Amino acid sequence: xxEVEQDPGPFNVPEGATVAFNCTYSNSASQSFFWYRQxxxxxxxxxxxxxxxxxEDGRFTAQLNRASQYISLLIRDSKLSDSATxxxxxxxxxxxxxxxxxxxxxxxxx
Amino acid sequence: xxxVSQDPRHKITKRGQNVTFRCDPISEHNRxxxxxxxxxxxxxxxxxxxxxxxxxxxxxxSDRFSAERPKGSFSTLEIQRTEQGDSAMYLCASSLVGAxxxxxFGPGTRLLVL
Numbered sequence: 001x002x003e004v005e006q007d008p009g010p011f012n013v014p015e016g017a018t019v020a021f022n023c024t025y026s027n028s029a030s031q032s033f034f035w036y037r038q039x040x041x042x043x044x045x046x047x048x049x050x051x052x053x054x055x056e057d058g059r060f061t062a063q064l065n066r067a068s069q070y071i072s073l074l075i076r077d078s079k080l081s082d083s084a085t086x087x088x089x090x091x092x093x094x095x096x097x098x099x100x101x102x103x104x105x106x107x108x109x110x
Numbered sequence: 111x112x113x114v115s116q117d118p119r120h121k122i123t124k125r126g127q128n129v130t131f132r133c134d135p136i137s138e139h140n141r142x143x144x145x146x147x148x149x150x151x152x153x154x155x156x157x158x159x160x161x162x163x164x165x166x167x168x169x170x171x172s173d174r175f176s177a178e179r180p181k182g183s184f185s186t187l188e189i190q191r192t193e194q195g196d197s198a199m200y201l202c203a204s205s206l207v208g209a210x211x212x213x214x215f216g217p218g219t220r221l222l223v224l
Contacts, residue, residue: 008150032211043201043215044153087152091211097166098143098213100152 001026004090006101014109017078021104023088024070033064034089035073038103044087047073078108112136114216116202122222123192130188131219135204142185143213144177145201153201159185160207192223 006023013019025033033050048055050062050071061074075082085103092099115134123129135142141160145153156175157167161182170176174192179185189196199220203213 004152034212043217045215046212049212096141096158096211097169098155100145100154102150102152 002101003027003092003099004088004101006088006104008102008104010105010107012107012109013078015078015080017108018074018076019078019106020075021073021086021088021106022070023072023101024068025088025090025099026069027090027092027099028069029092030069030090031093032091033062033071034091035060035062035071036087036089036100038085038087040085044100047086075106078106080108080110083107114202114204114214116200116216116219118219119217120220120222122224124224125192125194127192128188128190129192129221130186131200131202131221132184132186133202133204133216134184135202136206136214137183139204139206139214140182141205141207142179143203143205144185144187145203146171147199147201147218156187189221192221194223197221197223 035047036044037047038044050064054063059076063072085105087103088101090099117132143158144156147153157177159179174190177187199218201218202216205213
């Protein structure tokens, strides 16, 4: 079983739509969680960390559900510039290992 | 530019050759990570350093892979006797202990083994 699982998509949504991505993780010892964004042929860039209480940054909202071992990312009012691959990342403190999901592809259509 | 840098950006080599990649982290960052990314997949953790100590290397893909960070600053990743299956993007990232473990990635080195 993979440490982190994501629906690869693709998600094709119109501008202005709300879209949500989920990610599940298998190791209950996971301690920190992130969403990264990766544009085609570019390096991943941090979008936001995910806190237990949930957190929001503008149009982006991230939530963590430890009991069910999943994290989510909600994007409201999608922009063309949101088109990218969104990577879910989990850190297991033992060995300080980071596990990335395969990424979810989002295309925002005019 | 004070971000993570990697060199070279692209490398084409013949099967059986050795290759070495360099990563320069953000200057005050004490942790440095190496990842491999293949098409359609997320980055795959290989190894990491805290200062000059290599604290995790069990996930290096084989004994043909090795990494060093001799002075706790830049790092090198070497692949010996390259195989076609080694073709991938090799990413380096750095972070600062105690700063939420946020990793900042370099642009990567794209390796093609012919």
